[in-house]
Amino acid sequence: MSHLPQRKEKNCLNCGTAVIGKYCHVCGQENIEPKESVGHLISHFFSDITHFDGKFFISLKDLILKPGFLSNEYMIGKRSSYLNPIRMYLFTSFIFFLIFFSLFKVENNIGNIGVNNKNVDAMDSIEFREYSASLNNGQPLTKDEFRKKIDSPKIVFMGAKYKSKEVYDSLLKTGEVKDNWLEKILTQKGLELQDKYRNNKSQIIIDIFNKMLHSIPQMLFILLPLFALLLKILYIRRKNYYYTDHAIFTLHLYIFIFIVMLLIFGLFKIKGITGANWLSYLDFVFIIGIFFYLYKAMRNFYKQGRAKTVLKYLLLLLSVVFLLSFVFTILVFISVFEI
Helix, strand or coil: CCCCCECCCCECCCCCCECCCCECCCCCCECECCCCCHHHHHHHHHHHHHHHHHHHHHHHHHHHHCCCHHHHHHHCCCCCCCCCHHHHHHHHHHHHHHHHHHHCCCCCCCCCCCCCHHHHHHCCHHHHHHHHHHHCCCCCCCHHHHHHHHHCCCCCCCCCCCCCHHHHHHHHHHCCCCCCHHHHHHHHHHHHHHHHCCCCCHHHHHHHHHHHHHCHHHHHHHHHHHHHHHHHHHCCCCCCCCHHHHHHHHHHHHHHHHHHHHHHHHHHHHHHHHCCCCHHHHHHHHHHHHHHHHHHHHHHHHCCCHHHHHHHHHHHHHHHHHHHHHHHHHHHHHHHHHC
């Protein structure tokens, strides 16, 4: 509630309805004087921030320590004490991808075996000999051989037997080549890529990987309603659970995974700075924790016995594997056709 004085007039400035009390019963706007000082504006700003923080940290605590609890609270109507799951998802996903894209980048001068020419030039002869041998089955390479190796990956484009796209199109018109519509699309794209990356085939790997990397937010967003649909199918006999309930459960699961992955990113960064390889065991523990959390959340939210929950949990994981494989394949094709 604002500390500004109440208006003497009883018409709502937002919708024009006659106001009874402090708030409009139609739109909810408080009937206060519209003119405010800088002090009131700053006070309102910090009030909103602390209100958001308070709800966020309460929601975060219950989300982590009580799997499935927030989803159940939302379903039964207890919502004002917690941050809205959509707002919480948007906030955590923004932080997650901001950190993710700052940590994982593919530089344009990196070859397909992970080291660029600048790094190679900086190595002394002994260091380079050991490094090149580790990449070539124990046989050391010269620096010229190394550069040739990273600049010439074994990539065979579909349609490589044709000299150019124009030659292939001409053969299609004359009827000498009778490909179906899918073969035509793939061959034409292969010839286009062959011409584009003729002098630097290693660059195609970088470009595809970058496209895929930046498509991850969209992929996860597409998977969200599909994951909720899987839950709807698994619990189809539970008539009191609507599709939206499964969607809210999925949102809370996503938020938890984002938080755990941020912890893993933090450990990854610390390990890189300190060289403490034992931190990799913590990464493993956190990943296992995600799978355990999903089981506990399903058990607490859907309130079924252990045997039924384990069975549905395993079916869900198996379905997700197939779903991820399908979406990943589509993502690869889209990435190839967008470069």
